[in-house]
Amino acid sequence: MNAIYGLYPDPDSAQRAFNMLERATSDLGFSDRNIVVLSGEPYEDYGFGQQNTVTLMPWLAALGGLIGGLSGFWFVSFTQKSYPLISGGMPLITKWSNGIITYELTMLGAILATLITLLIVARLPDWRKGKLYDPAISRGKILIGVTNPLEGTRDEIEKRLRTAGAEVVKEFRK
Numbered sequence: 196m197n198a199i200y201g202l203y204p205d206p207d208s209a210q211r212a213f214n215m216l217e218r219a220t221s222d223l224g225f226s227d228r229n230i231v232v233l234s235g236e237p238y239e240d241y242g243f244g245q246q247n248t249v250t251l252m253p254w255l256a257a258l259g260g261l262i263g264g265l266s267g268f269w270f271v272s273f274t275q276k277s278y279p280l281i282s283g284g285m286p287l288i289t290k291w292s293n294g295i296i297t298y299e300l301t302m303l304g305a306i307l308a309t310l311i312t313l314l315i316v317a318r319l320p321d322w323r324k325g326k327l328y329d330p331a332i333s334r335g336k337i338l339i340g341v342t343n344p345l346e347g348t349r350d351e352i353e354k355r356l357r358t359a360g361a362e363v364v365k366e367f368r369k
Contacts, residue, residue, distance in 0.1 A: 197368050198231065199352050200340020201361025202331050206238045208360030209337040213243035215355050216341060223348040225341055231327060233338040243339065250316065256309045263304015267297040327367050336362070 203209040209232075216230050238244035271293040279287060313319075332338055339361075344352055353364050 196327065196342055197344070197366070198327050198340050198342045199344055199349055199356070199364065199366050200231065200327070200329070200338050201356035201359070201364045202329060202336040202338055203360060204336065204362055206241050206337060209234075209339050210241045210243055212339040212356055212359035212361065215359050216339065216352075219355060223351060224345045225343070229342050229344070231338070231340050231342050233328065233332050235332050235335060238337075252309060252312050252316070255312045256305045259308020260301045260305035263307075264297055264301035266304070267300025268293065270300070271296050329365065331363075
């Protein structure tokens with residue numbers, strides 16, 4: 196992966212750079228997916244912080260809860276039918292006591308689905324080699340850049356990043 200990026204001291208200048216790169220996608224031959232934003236803290240109030248806000252996590256958590264609940268109900272029903280006890284005329288499968296186990300497995304399924312989805316979306320652990328990162332991000336800088344730009348457009352991208360207020364413009368090659 197190749198990239199060119201600028202490091203910005205504050206979110207306002209980073210937002211200017213992000214807007215400038217969004218407007219320049221057709222001129223410079225890259226798409227919105229090539230714009231990369233890395234920061235040490237979330238900036239939800241800014242447009243560059245809203246870049247990846249759409250997620251399937253709530254739906255996957257609900258699906259995990261549904262699977263957990265169905266498997267919990269199946270588990271207690273199967274267990275009660277496999278080991279029949281003399282119940283003295285009472286129903287063999289009791290709904291209230293089974294509801295507790297079903298509820299707990301529903302919650303367990305939702306929590307596990309959420310955790311697994313979070314790990315996958317956050318790419319944890321990340322075994323990829325050559326990922327884009329700069330140590331200045333951990334000191335409060337915001338990285339805005341373009342991955343895999345066309346060779347003829349590197350100078351123009353660098354010029355636009357500097358115009359937006361980048362303290363430093365760097366290239367990343369792997």
